[in-house]
Amino acid sequence: MVKIAFNSALAQKALQGKEAGLASEKDPEAAVGDLSSSNQGATGKCVLTLLGLAFILTGAIVGAACLYRYYTPKRLYHGAMQFSEVSSGAAVERQPYYLPRVEEEVEISDNMATIKVPPPRFAQGDPAYILHDFQKKLTAYLDLTLRTCFVIPLNTSVVLPPQDLMDLFMQLMSGSFRSYLVQEDLVVTERVDDVTEMGFYIRRLCEGKDTYRMQRRSDLTGGGIHKRSVEECFTIRHFENTFVTETKICKA
Known part of the structure; x- marks a missing residue:
């Protein structure tokens, strides 16, 4: 007689994966909601990054103009x-x-x-x-x-x-x-x-x-x-x- 044993931890992870798959199949709107939230978060980060770059660029231009006005040699x-x-x-x-x-x-x-x-x-x-x-x-x-x-x-x-x-x-x-x-x-x-x-x-x-x-x-x-x-x-x-x-x- 041959006895077959299963690792309880592996079995529990496999069971949880199957349950998550079944849940997503049963509720497709929840899966779409998660994807939409992820996209909105990425878009918000991009907007903030662009705004930050715009402020930095504006400051650099104004600073360069001031330096040119006050410190460049004049005739x-x-x-x-x-x-x-x-x-x-x-x-x-x-x-x-x-x-x-x-x-x-x-x-x-x-x-x-x-x-x-x-x-x-x-x-x-x-x-x-x-x-x-x-x-x-x-x-x-x-x-x-x-x-x-x-x-x-x-x-x-x-x-x-x-x-x-x-x-x-x-x-x-x-x-x-x-x-x-x-x-x-x-x-x-x-x-x-x-x-x-x-x-x-x-x-x-x-x-x-x-x-x-x-x-x-x-x-x-x-x-x-x-x-x-x-x-x-x-x-x-x-x-x-x-x-x-x-x-x-x-x-x-």
Whole structure:
């Protein structure tokens, strides 16, 4: 006599498989429902993936545009002016055979102009960066010797708008321009602890440096009468119009 034995675990799995097959044959709608739920889940994942890729691509495009706008090199224009002193409203040459010369480079865009003033060769004056933000209506002077920033409202009656400033430098690139000198007297009024409110360009120029606000001496109460002997002053000779400006900045 031969005895035949079955593994109970295998027999149970086979029985469960047969029952599942019979259930699906008896209820085809349940099988279709399971397949539909699976397809919906896959579709939802695809939609979320596409949305995520779209957001990433949009962010990359916007970031690239910002980097191109703010960090790509712009064209520099070089110009020079020879000037004579102004006395009694008329230009008078102190030396008949020699006129001082001011040179600078400017980077111009639609809303901003940055002027680089190198150290003068034969005259007084400090090297500086001068930034005119035409959108914020502010001008910032960065003294390269002191590594200090000074900010004042943009003088639109003197500083040429971007296109006119570009036209001026295009003329100056063909040779030196003969002009005259005018003076302005600026006084430091208060320290600036946060430069972020002054816009992107000035923040980029002045961040991490001592920064101060200024006023024109003539606009101060009392006509700007101060003890100049105790003031610390320096001078920047530059141009942003058809004449040279000697800007004197004093710290009390």
